[in-house]
Amino acid sequence: MRKLCTIMLLTAVTACSGAGQVLPSAAVTAGAAPGDPKDVVTGLAVPWAIAFLSDGADSDALVTERDSARLLRVSQAGKVTELGTVNGVRPDGEGGLMGVAVKGDQIFLYYTAEQDNRIVRYRLSGDTLSDERLLVQGIPKGGIHNGGRLAFGPDGYLYASTGETGDRALAQQRDSLGGKILRMTADGAPAPGNPFGTLVYSYGHRNVQGLAWDGSGRLYASEFGASTYDELNLVKAGGNYGWPEVEGRGDDSRFVNPIATWSTDEASPSGLAFANGSLWMGALRGARLWQIPLAADGSAGKPVAHFADRYGRLRAVTATPGGALWVGTSNKDGRGSPREGDDRIMSVTAAAG
Template sequence: MRKLWTIMLMAVLTACSSGLASDGDVPPAASGGPGQPKDVATGLAVPWAIAFLPGGDALVTERDSARLLRVRPDGKATSLGTIPGVRPEGEGGLMGVAVKGEQVFLYYSADQDNRIVRYRLSGDRLSDERVLVRGIPRGGIHNGGRLAFGPDGYLYASTGETGNDRLAQQRDSLGGKILRMTADGAPAPGNPFGTLVYSYGHRNVQGLAWDPSGRLYATEFGQNTYDEVNLIKAGGNYGWPEVEGKGDDPRFVNPIVTWSTGEASPSGMAYAKGSLWVAALRGERLWQVPLKADGSAGKPVAHFTDRYGRLRAVTSAPDGTLWVGTSNKDGRGSPRPGDDRILSITPS
């Protein structure tokens, strides 16, 4: 009997001493994790970003088809058309989308650069196209692409260094940066360098989110060792390519979370219920990153590991759920029946 109890105790201690937490297939009631995902829309092709309209419908970009879709909460999807000028190739194509009233903002790869454009949406009709920002470096990889309006009312955009490391440290380049601008594409008042650049030293940022205190967080792809979540400060230098992950150089801002690249490759991110929710591409899971009162991070918890494949888009919906998009048709995944899809998940 004593031997049996010893074996049981060792098993419990082994389970408790594992690394990053994961709910695996434990039911939400037992794990305290999010509710079971429900399909909102299926049969999509690389849904890159999701943004909600004032009436509750969502706009969804498809990277490789360059289509902009309108998706209702009941899952009905309508194409608003193919965005002109988009040249999908590699990791480029139609990427970020943001909404402000009747205005729709898109980030896309053109022939020679990445651009941010603005349209007016009336019903299902796009009009009044205006290019706000040209000349963002584009490449076969690392094009950034996230767009989001911050609580300050300004538009933020994430860019990548296209595999050209030196661009990240060049403050006169738009590559490897987080940009902050007005709705007309001008540098936002108070930007640290008087340009569009808000922070620099980034490798490839694809996720932006704010907490209720107005703090900005960003996900960032590492190279071979560490992926990151960073707390973004105006004018901050986040170290690439001089440092990957946490370092000891006071010139650079350290991340609040790091993962091995096999666990994450973090893309879209949203805030809900006291946590950041991060979509993992290579890691094929949804990371929950609890936030502390000072903006630092608690221990990340992995949800739905290997269940839905590559995850890219995460957005908070008006009803309090998270809409999460898969990316299994992007050339690096294994499509499953119904892919690509948008899932609705209730955070906890």
Template sequence: MRKLWTIVLLAALTACSGDGETRPAASVPTPAATSVPTAPTASMPAAVAPGAPKDVATGLAVPWAIAFLPGGDALVTERDTARLLRVTPAGKVTEVGRITGARPEGEGGLLGVAVKDRQVFLYYTAEQDNRIVRYRLGDDGLRDEQIIVQGIPKGGIHNGGRLAFGPDGYLYATTGETGDRELAQRRDSLGGKILRMTTDGAPAPGNPFGTLVYSYGHRNVQGLAWDTAGRLYASEFGANTYDEINLVRPGANYGWPEVEGKGNDARFVNPILTWSTGEASPSGMAYADGALWVGTLRGQRLWQVPLGRDGSPGTPVARLTGRYGRLRAVTAAPGGALWVSTSNKDGRGSPRPGDDRIISVPLS
């Protein structure tokens, strides 16, 4: 069994959830803390500090997701305005389009974005559901809208929303259980899952149940990243005590709502890493430079998590603590940097001059 180590903060027992909503009373057993891992070895690289961050773009409104185009520009979603923006490395911001079907409600709105060739995939909250829509990116904006997945449960909280293409070429999407906890354990529901699909929205070949469902038992996954060995990691909001990073396997059950954090039930897969909810509330995540980089909302820091050759985590190092407020999206940029967005205008943060912004964090 992989080592699990935990950072415990007693105040988190009554804290707010990952994205800020009031947490329900605990109904799951509190797992015991385990020891911190030893110092880095030859298979566990030391955490090298990133370079000095700098602003790429300012004056944005809840930039939720970032995906790079082949030429080096990025597409950025704004959750509450439903605008899709194009941001150049030099910081020029133009509006590609406004998604008229998106309904910003609570934690819903225009959420994830992914790019494959000249196709743009968006995840947004519509009037009746969350859905995934495909467009073609033309010189005059988005064209040829096609809904490829609909019927994903929607709610005021826990809408999931992250989109990313894996190294296998298939599109992955995260969904939340919208506060209806039992949806996470129902394999016939799209809520509380990680989904895997073709660009047409069909179940990808090899999916464990012959449906879109790739893994289940999730509360609200907000980050996806693959390491160089092709292993998939997911960052997930906990409830009362522990936020998580999970190593995702096809068909695996990650335990929510029966387990929060590490459990003692062989039916469920334990996270490889947990934090107290006060130190994390993990949102976007990227893999770069031998580590996972996790943006946090309530924690207001960028966690650097070194990974060993076997995918096991080393000791996390907090970067940028409190410097930029709530951090939402984290994406590896061309040229060896991270683009990180703030989320201080989402109703739960304290906006600062220039917010919301995208910053570039150089890596070694």
């Protein structure tokens, strides 16, 4: 791998180009600190993703548990209803029941099956799932780097993140579904306008774990690095994000630079949400919630860490219809140290950036 010329460690402060030029960060800083988290529900096991059923402030949310393959309905008051164990899920390492997205009465799930990762669609009526339909299969699976995030963009299309499963070369192969961000219709077909006429929207990713859009409709993705730099990327259609040729900022015209990087011990980023002018990113190994204020042009200001080491590994981060955040711990995933009440989902007031 090429040697990187980078001095961006914990914040998007400065970076050096190949010519040694110092590049200033965006002149935007975070506002007041968020309020103390309040438990919504406790006693879960590796809640991986959260998606609200409607835009109403009192909306229930769907929550996936990675290792149990349970799909849960959680009310604002913390009532938990098990909708069922999803068919065909084969939890393995970092794989299992992962992403969830909602469009009307249709529920979309990303999971690890016997031979691959898949995206399926159900219909939800009350607390009953029906009409299972397989939308995408053949996404590479592995003990690590299965991607798994699902989210509908403001364009109405479904986006999915995939990992390269430890097979680094997959990320640069545009005919592979591994190491990509995918964009599709609600029926699983390539969305109109996709850059290559396939499901692939962007490539050169190691393991994207978070997807979020700002108020201007720009797409951001949080991504695991290897041993040096984790990344926050501003994602463009057809963009090549460099893995495995580049980890972090490379200043190579073939690849898109991240807009912020972290050392892997401070982040290992997962869920990502946008609220009140900032991106909010959960950190697994870093065990904190990162707030990244955004400038008007979409560039990142100086990231600020909240709740460091207070709640352990943080994975799921989702904006609520009421403007707060729901944040889920992941201390029962085999890499954390469970605390009393884990795993939990907390409500956090998102301070303005």
